[in-house]
Amino acid sequence: xxxxxxxxxxxxxxxxxxxxxxxxxxxxxxxxxxxxxxxxxxxxxxxxxxxxxxxxxxxxxxxxxxxxxxxxxxxxxxxxxxxxxxxxxxxxxxxxxxxxxxxxxxxxxxxxxxxxxxxxxxxxxxxxxxxxxxxxxxxxxxxxxxxxxxxxxxxxxxxxxxxxxxxxxxxxxxxxxxxxxxxxxxxxxxxxxxxxxxxxxxxxxxxxxxxxxxxxxxxxxxxxxxxxxxxxxxxxxxxxxxxxxxxxxxxxxxxxxxxxxxxxxxxxxxxxxxxxxxxxxxxxxxxxxxxxxxxxxxxxxxxxxxxxxxxxxxxxxxxxxxxxxxxxx
Amino acid sequence: xxxxxxxxxxxxxxxxxxxxxxxxxxxxxxxxxxxxxxxxxxxxxxxxxxxxxxxxxxxxxxxxxxxxxxxxxxxxxxxxxxxxxxxxxxxxxxxxxxxxxxxxxxxxxxxxxxxxxxxxxxxxxxxxxxxxxxxxxxxxxxxxxxxxxxxxxxxxxxxxxxxxxxxxxxxxxxxxxxxxxxxxxxxxxxxxxxxxxxxxxxxxxxxxxxxxxxxxxxxxxxxxxxxxxxxxxxxxxxxxxxxxxxxxxxxxxxxxxxxxxxxxxxxxxxxxxxxxxxxxxxxxxxxxxxxxxxx
Numbered sequence: 356x357x358x359x360x361x362x363x364x365x366x367x368x369x370x371x372x373x374x375x376x377x378x379x380x381x382x383x384x385x386x387x388x389x390x391x392x393x394x395x396x397x398x399x400x401x402x403x404x405x406x407x408x409x410x411x412x413x414x415x416x417x418x419x420x421x422x423x424x425x426x427x428x429x430x431x432x433x434x435x436x437x438x439x440x441x442x443x444x445x446x447x448x449x450x451x452x453x454x455x456x457x458x459x460x461x462x463x464x465x466x467x468x469x470x471x472x473x474x475x476x477x478x479x480x481x482x483x484x485x486x487x488x489x490x491x492x493x494x495x496x497x498x499x500x501x502x503x504x505x506x507x508x509x510x511x512x513x514x515x516x517x518x519x520x521x522x523x524x525x526x527x528x529x530x531x532x533x534x535x536x537x538x539x540x541x542x543x544x545x546x547x548x549x550x551x552x553x554x555x556x557x558x559x560x561x562x563x564x565x566x567x568x569x570x571x572x573x574x575x576x577x578x579x580x581x582x583x584x585x586x587x588x589x590x591x592x593x594x595x596x597x598x599x600x601x602x603x604x605x606x607x608x609x610x611x612x613x614x615x616x617x618x619x620x621x622x623x624x625x626x627x628x629x630x631x632x633x634x635x636x637x638x639x640x641x642x643x644x645x646x647x648x649x650x651x652x653x654x655x656x657x658x659x660x661x662x663x664x665x666x667x668x669x670x671x672x673x674x675x676x677x678x679x680x681x682x683x684x
Numbered sequence: 685x686x687x688x689x690x691x692x693x694x695x696x697x698x699x700x701x702x703x704x705x706x707x708x709x710x711x712x713x714x715x716x717x718x719x720x721x722x723x724x725x726x727x728x729x730x731x732x733x734x735x736x737x738x739x740x741x742x743x744x745x746x747x748x749x750x751x752x753x754x755x756x757x758x759x760x761x762x763x764x765x766x767x768x769x770x771x772x773x774x775x776x777x778x779x780x781x782x783x784x785x786x787x788x789x790x791x792x793x794x795x796x797x798x799x800x801x802x803x804x805x806x807x808x809x810x811x812x813x814x815x816x817x818x819x820x821x822x823x824x825x826x827x828x829x830x831x832x833x834x835x836x837x838x839x840x841x842x843x844x845x846x847x848x849x850x851x852x853x854x855x856x857x858x859x860x861x862x863x864x865x866x867x868x869x870x871x872x873x874x875x876x877x878x879x880x881x882x883x884x885x886x887x888x889x890x891x892x893x894x895x896x897x898x899x900x901x902x903x904x905x906x907x908x909x910x911x912x913x914x915x916x917x918x919x920x921x922x923x924x925x926x927x928x929x930x931x932x933x934x935x936x937x938x939x940x941x942x943x944x945x946x947x948x949x950x951x952x953x954x955x956x957x958x959x960x961x962x963x964x965x966x967x968x969x970x971x972x973x974x975x976x977x978x979x
Binding site for chain 2: 375377384472681684
């Protein structure tokens with residue numbers, strides 16, 4: 356990581372452009388080291404999860420399923436439990452990445468400099484305040500995109516390896532699994548970076564900016580999650596009353612279709628229950644329906660959600676740059 | 685000395701939206717290039733705001749400020765600025781701070797000067813900024829500003845937390861710099877004594893306005909301290925301050941013409957002059973006449 360950050364030696368003699376990146380990295384060295392450790396550890400855990408752990412757990416499930424009912428059974432339960440724990444921890448680590456970025460960006464990127472006054476030092480060197488902020492956004496953005504993207508890709512890889520082989524593996528539409536293995540964490544992390552820079556400039560203090568940014572990213576995620584079912588046209592599956600509502604995936608809505616063709620909310624979903632059957636008959640229900648997103652919508656949903664987040668990020672960046680330009684000469 | 689180092693025209697700065705939140709109002713003055721200019725005034729007079737405007741850290745609400753013949757943004761590489769609080773990155777060492785100065789000011793950095801300023805304070809270059817005393821931090825901040833080899837050096841209360849020895853020493857460094865490179869130095873200060881020897885230009889601020897501006901010699905020459913019998917009419921002269929003790933009236937005035945022979949007069953010291961103005965915020969502002977004189 357550090358190798359890519361050092362400005363080429365060619366610039367050392369007679370260069371005219373201020374070397375900002377070197378000092379950006381120097382000033383945020385503890386954060387950069389912590390982030391590198393986080394990415395390496397999570398990445399290594401995901402590689403382990405997708406390789407040896409998945410194989411061991413799949414083997415254990417095979418052994419378990421081969422056990423005849425009631426007979427003495429021998430299978431590697433530890434492998435299954437380790438897989439499950441590691442999957443949970445790594446998933447939360449990937450989902451936590453945007454919040455780590457948000458906390459750092461809010462606290463340290465601009466807020467701390469405004470609070471301690473070092474911004475007055477930075478803005479009176481030969482670097483204009485706008486360029487100063489642009490460097491503070493562009494370089495971390497690149498790093499965050501690459502590292503968060505890598506983690507999400509490794510998560511997806513690990514999940515795919517276990518899909519269909521491990522009986523307790525999470526389905527694709529499990530909320531944590533869906534987000535951790537997609538591009539939303541990358542977009543959220545970038546939004547956190549931009550939000551952090553703006554919050555620091557507006558609040559001028561480290562701690563409030565940190566809190567505002569972390570809460571902001573949480574709110575953004577909640578908003579994206581709420582909107583998620585409507586970000587792509589759903590597929591509707593109609594099923595007989597005897598079958599109950601059918602269709603596996605992200606559910607946007609379900610109910611019954613009446614004899615008149617109207618869609619109404621289902622009071623219950625099983626005609627094998629006498630009370631339920633009576634209610635459905637009274638509604639003149641003829642079938643169940645379900646609007647949902649099948650697995651093929653994984654990427655369209657991911658891309659639309661990330662697109663919206665990136666658009667918002669761009670707005671935040673423009674606002675922050677304009678703010679600095681308006682405040683300073 | 686063709687173009688002034690700083691030229692302000694109807695310069696005003698308001699913080700927030702409140703009508704009475706003007707930090708500076710209607711400031712017009714010139715600081716000629718090559719001068720060592722003292723910016724004097726009580727707390728809240730607008731000294732820091734004025735310096736921040738010249739450094740391009742703030743933008744004026746009204747009016748303009750021209751620095752080194754251009755706008756503060758374009759002049760940024762040629763301006764050195766030291767803030768009142770001497771902000772430095774606490775996690776860097778002294779040597780790293782200076783290296784940062786070199787990297788952020790390419791093509792201008794004078795490593796020798798920066799190094800000399802730090803070395804004169806026998807500072808360990810490997811020491812972290814957070815471990816330095818207030819005076820040592822001031823020294824590093826000055827080294828950083830001087831290393832830029834600025835054409836204009838803006839210093840906000842530079843000597844406030846220095847002991848007399850370090851103060852004398854750093855003033856010597858500054859004056860040496862000004863003499864060697866023709867650097868214009870504009871510094872705000874509370875300490876009149878430190879200005880008297882080193883500054884040749886004066887900008888007195890009060891209540892966000894320019895009260896007095898010009899060459900110190902000319903400003904002093906334009907004022908007279910006098911004593912006369914109580915009840916004497918001082919018109920048409922402009923009165924800065926009067927005090928009556930018993931049958932004696934003493935005053936500091938700007939004579940508008942020849943003075944009567946029976947008044948005992950003498951030239952005021954810079955300290956007396958400044959104190960008189962600071963004690964009397966309502967005294968007539970003489971900025972207009974002296975700016976012309978300075979130009």
